[in-house]
Amino acid sequence: MSAADGTLKPKRSYVDVYDRDDPRGYFRAMERLGYRQPEVMAGFFDEKAPLIARHLGKGRLQILDFGCGYGVMGAVMRHRLLMQDLYAHYAENLEEDFVDADRAFFADHRRAERGTIIGGLDIAAKAVGYAEACGLIDQGFTEDLTREDPGSALAVFFAETDVVVETGAVYDHVPACYDRLLAAGARPWMLFGPRGDADTRPLFDLLQDYGYVIEEVSRRRRRYRRFADAQEAADSQENMRRLGNAPAVESRKGWFVNPLLLARQQAEIADLPVEALAY
Numbered sequence: 001m002s003a004a005d006g007t008l009k010p011k012r013s014y015v016d017v018y019d020r021d022d023p024r025g026y027f028r029a030m031e032r033l034g035y036r037q038p039e040v041m042a043g044f045f046d047e048k049a050p051l052i053a054r055h056l057g058k059g060r061l062q063i064l065d066f067g068c069g070y071g072v073m074g075a076v077m078r079h080r081l082l083m084q085d086l087y088a089h090y091a092e093n094l095e096e097d098f099v100d101a102d103r104a105f106f107a108d109h110r111r112a113e114r115g116t117i118i119g120g121l122d123i124a125a126k127a128v129g130y131a132e133a134c135g136l137i138d139q140g141f142t143e144d145l146t147r148e149d150p151g152s153a154l155a156v157f158f159a160e161t162d163v164v165v166e167t168g169a170v171y172d173h174v175p176a177c178y179d180r181l182l183a184a185g186a187r188p189w190m191l192f193g194p195r196g197d198a199d200t201r202p203l204f205d206l207l208q209d210y211g212y213v214i215e216e217v218s219r220r221r222r223r224y225r226r227f228a229d230a231q232e233a234a235d236s237q238e239n240m241r242r243l244g245n246a247p248a249v250e251s252r253k254g255w256f257v258n259p260l261l262l263a264r265q266q267a268e269i270a271d272l273p274v275e276a277l278a279y
Contacts, residue, residue, distance in 0.1 A: 019124035022098055023070040026127075027090035035225040037167045037193050037258065039083045042076040044191065044217070044260060044279045049115060052189070055272045056162055061116045064158060064188070066166040066177075068120030068140075071131025073165060077116065078136065079109040103134045119157045121145075145177035150184075161188040168224065168258075171198045175206045182210050190263040191217075195224060195256050197239035204263075212263040215274040224256035 017025040045061075053061050065073045075086060094101050120137035122128050128140035141154040150158060158181050166174075171194065187210065194200050204214050227233040233254065262277060 018069060019126045021126055021130070022094075023127070023130055024090045024093070024098075026070060027087055030225070031087040031091075033225040033228060034223070034255075036083045037224050038072040038076050040222045040224075040258070040260070041073060041165055041167055041191065041193060045077060045116070047279055048277055051272075051276065052163070058162060061162045062119070062157075062160055063116050064119045064121060064161045064164045065137065066121050066164055066174075067168070068122045068128065068131060068137060069124060070127045071120055071134065071136030073167065074118045074120070074131065074136035075106065077118070078111060079106055080111060081109050085109075099130065099133050106134050106136065119154075119161070121154065145180045146173050149180050155184060158188070159184065159186045161186065164188050164190040166190070166192050168193060168195060171200050171203055175202045178203060179206060187211065187265050192261045192263070193224070193258045194261065195236075195258055196245045197236040197243070197256075199243055207263050211265050213266050213269060214261050214263045215269075216259050217262045217274060217277045217279055218260045219278050221257040221259055224258040227254050227256065
């Protein structure tokens with residue numbers, strides 16, 4: 001059992017729109033839900049990336065987007081775009097040459113300076129290929145780390161990664177993935193945005209075994225997305241109860257509400273206290 005007093009209610013799956021050649025179905029589904037977590041994560045890096053880079057002695061950060069999908073994190077980090085801008089763009093129907101059109105759209109909104117190197121990891125191969133083709137990530141990886149070790153290219157990229165970013169994974173499956181990534185010895189920072197109804201304990205227990213300390217960097221809880229319907233809201237509230245998490249006020253208004261959690265090695269914390277990273 002994953003919760004103290006029973007199995008958690010299953011979460012909604014959007015797998016049917018998550019790995020298509022054309023991402024428009026995915027973005028239209030997410031727009032209906034008001035999904036905005038990548039924008040929250042990108043805001044953290046807009047504010048804190050220079051500080052983190054200086055602290056780590058890097059000219060620019062190398063980031064691994066864990067569960068990158070269509071590269072939404074890269075879309076908002078690298079471009080003068082918010083989630084509402086992406087939703088407006090993907091509302092248009094393009095039957096042919098949509099990758100070329102999307103690539104041109106992002107080129108028109110590219111920020112003057114590329115401040116990060118971004119790798120994307122996801123088993124959704126079509127989504128990763130799209131993200132790479134549009135320049136939303138620099139390098140894509142599609143290994144299923146629940147079943148196999150990282151390939152040589154992913155291993156090399158991870159060894160040089162400064163921060164792993166995850167915007168809402170299926171936590172039932174990720175401990176094995178992180179175990180395989182960390183086994184080679186690299187210890188990058190990790191930024192998580194878990195829903196309050198997700199059981200993160202197996203992953204965080206694993207990270208603690210690898211010497212990580214998990215701290216909250218949120219000054220306030222931010223909206224993740226709306227509940228799809230009343231049943232999802234009820235299931236979420238029940239899961240939070242079973243996990244011992246108090247529902248946030250915003251969740252009673254129809255929204256998933258997420259903290260931002262930062263995992264670092266114990267030895268690194270004194271040199272850059274979490275208060276300096278609060279967002």
